[in-house]
Amino acid sequence: QVQLQESGPGLVKPSQTLSLTCTVSGGSISSGSYYWSWIRQPAGKGLEWIGRIYTSGSTNYNPSLKSRVTISVDTSKNQFSLKLSSVTAADTAVYYCASVVVTPNVYFDLWGRGTLVTVSS
């Protein structure tokens, strides 16, 4: 079955760029049935959608983060990635990658286990 796994540094300095990768296994990221998304959750708080990408490279971002976010896809590696620039302590969170079913219903059906990213000097 399809599984997602986040990877990347667990500690990022303020003002630097957070970079994470999600590896999709057990299925093709190019299947066309899904969008691929990033979601984050600060400790003890709720879920915040960051953005999504389709295998064509088409993206949509949360307006509150849009100026700092880039999501990209590498179909040859079955991966998609997140870059968040100019990070501050407010960006400390568990970051999840997820697959998004888009037809006919829309929902996040599979999630990675999440990776904690701490922004600190």
Place this chain on the structure above:
Amino acid sequence: EIVLTQSPGTLSLSPGERATLSCRASQSVSSSYLAWYQQKPGQAPRLLIYGASSRATGIPDRFSGSGSGTDFTLTISRLEPEDFAVYYCQQYGSSHPNPGYTFGQGTKLEIK
């Protein structure tokens, strides 16, 4: 942006009781675009309900979803010990040119 407000913030019940969780949207949401998730400590959210009322694969039938427009409900008919967790509703807004997703703030279901 559509805002989802969940109530109550915390619900204290005993195993065997019925739980009713509410999710209210600031404007109308298509039922096709409303989902519910369960999250236990240290775990990723798990899909429970999609399309407002369809159970995801492997979800017990004690979980049910209902509602339309701006008012949606997740009901757990008879609470099992493993059901105590945080529950989130989520919607998709397809407005061009900025489609996106929002979550409610969550309802914590705790053992009384």
